[in-house]
Amino acid sequence: MSTNQNYNPDELESLEWLNPKFFTEVLIQYENAPDLKLNDLKLSPASAQGDHYASVMFRASVEYSTVKGNISKSLIVKTMSDQGGQKKRMVNDSHIFQTEIAMYTELLPKFEGILRDAGVECKLFVPCIYHSLRPRQVLIFEDLVAQGYQVIRNRSATLDELRSALEKLAKWHAVSHKLLKEQPELFEELQYNISTLPNFLNQSFITNALPNFIYMLAELEGLKKYKHYFEAMRGNLIQQWADTLGEYRKSPQENSYYVLCHGDFHIRNLMFKNSSCMLLDFQLSHVGPLVNDFLYAMYMLFSAEDRGKRRDELINYYLEVFANTLKKIGYRGKAPSFEEFQRQMIDKRHNEFMLLTTFLPMQISARKNAIDPFRRRTSMYKDKDYQEEVAYLLERMNNLGYFVDIQNSIKS
Template sequence: MGAEGNGNGASADNDFHPAPVWLTESYLEPILQRSRKDNSLHIVNLDIKPATAKGDNYASIMTRVKVDYTLNDAQQMKSEFFIVKTTYEYDPFISNIFAGYQASQTEMMLYDKILPQLSELLEQTELAEKLFAQTLHVDYERSAIIFEDLAVDNYVLGNRLTGFDLEHTKLALRKLAKMHATSAVFNERQPDLLTKLDHGIFNNHSRGFSPMFEGFVEVAAEFAGSCPELGSVYQQKLQRLQKHIMRLSEKVYEPQPNEFNILTHGDFWTNNIMLRKQTADQPLDMLLIDFQFAAWASPAVDLHYFLNTSLETEVRMAEHDALIQYYHSVLVQTLRALNFTGHIPTLRQLRLQIEKGGFMAVTATLTCQAIMLNDETADADFNSLMKVDERARNFKRTAYKNKRLQGILKQLLPVYDHCGLLDLEP
């Protein structure tokens, strides 16, 4: 539910969080010296500013750093740009919630140990392409990650308020399928490492996010009751679901031994995908970012989350089945290219698995999408998401005044109801 870096940058007016006090020249210089394998590197100047604007990131602090340095006492300076990702360590309320999800530990391990190895696996095939930002340094003591600033190579965030068109959606699914496939191969060759990642947004260890999810379902029920196209039947069904949304979503995340499981991104939506538009000099490209909630689970987790938060409405409604087929084709192609010896699901088997995890579509539509489509950012902060006071309730009600969100719910709630997803299981 966050973003690792807004390529458009955040202005000084949006300076709503402080940069880490330890982020100094003396801290960065030895890191750059090791990375560049040159002990003569000397930092001359640092320029530090926020990397995201309010409403783009709820889960972490993103800081953009420009480093000016010299080599071998040369007079001519070089400049490089980095993103420094840190936690809300100064806020006990926020840090305590995230501690229950092992968010920082998970992401640091992925950037330090896992993602580079997934990239190496893919590079061994003819399907090689870049999937992730390059990691410069992981600081376990400070719960910080430093990686390349993708904005330098013209990567930006997509428009979360409109979503991806068909071309961009297929590219995102191609990258996701390759991540999923390489993780399955990695797990086959180094078992019992990825399977320990079980602290996704929904898990059996913490329900710290329950006020947010239950609060949005409550407001969704209010909206349904006031909407002539939906009415009291939908209002009552959503009211009954409210206290069960965590449990039902957790079931989707539970990996089944007889099914195809992979390392899910866990928070795969528009603002966790950096987009480079096609130019005369560069092809269209995307990179996956923000892995705080990665977990070993069914592909249904990422597919329902992405397809129900990040697409243009017309694409979502008209292309859903074709997009699943496209994802499956890339998944199978990558698994075979890497000589995966485990079970490769047929398209039919994958569809049944996705259908089994269908409640994730309900969760993503009613809650995550409401956050992502919100364009009223005055109160868009973590406290508004997580608390149960009047300010938090008003924020959620404001989010549900979004006309695009309302239109999507009018279309999709009847679909979910026809599939039985709004009925409580006995």
């Protein structure tokens, strides 16, 4: 295994059970070939540091033979870390693997089938060739890198890449929106989002984010005027954000558009090939408000320029694909207009406040430093690019009325 510092520490040594016996059994099942013989196995880390957080991933290069001849494949193994620490404590008792297995084996194939029957060609996911919850939580996929796909790491996504990603998200959302109306029981297993990960809301990078953000506002002359709004959120922003994510299950609203949210739609969970994209990592998929996934993408996928100059253009593109897909698959209800979508974004503003104060500084830090941003929390708020964008975003929020209710509560 590699010792390169660019990889996640818990992926530098392969797990003991990832051995020739295990892969032989997997390949026999996959190929339906009892006579299969594994000739060679090489393991290496499958992702760069910061690409993902909840699990570990290895690349397995296998060579094997059957009665059909010799075959070489590159596979991706996704499983739980054997190391202890914060990551294992957070995800060991979660439902992330159950969720992802349900996505790969039930929901995503169904979505693709509905789109295909409507004449809409859309590949949403790479095939999962093996999955198990016991004795270990593990999924194995075909390797997209071997097919020419790449993760974007050292640059922002181009406009064509963003449109490709939003197109797939909109089609996915459209199918799930229709199915939620017709067959809500299909989504019963998908009740868990990022805020329901064990002890996640008590992690220091979550609890310290708003105080760090408020301190930054107080230190900058042009941002002091917003400090009292965020002071008013102390003690309740995290829970209001969690409530927004879990709204469909706990307190569904009549005026909300609900879909199956990807739940973690950021730049490292997409792979691109000639501006065409493939979606990855469905461990946090859950039913929630339609705007939530778009807001998350806006902060974790878009560049600063996209969040600024192209925001409305990209919203309109997403909404156009969403509405057209609903029509093609035979849904007779209405799709949200741009104005209604904007109102929904304001209604779910605690989601955006959380993204602005907590997730955006980590995203900017990760893009610049290629390190684990969870370990450099305070310094992230001193980043000039982050501070300049906060000034721009807060002004826009203020102009759109994000702080009206907060201002009224402060006055009363």
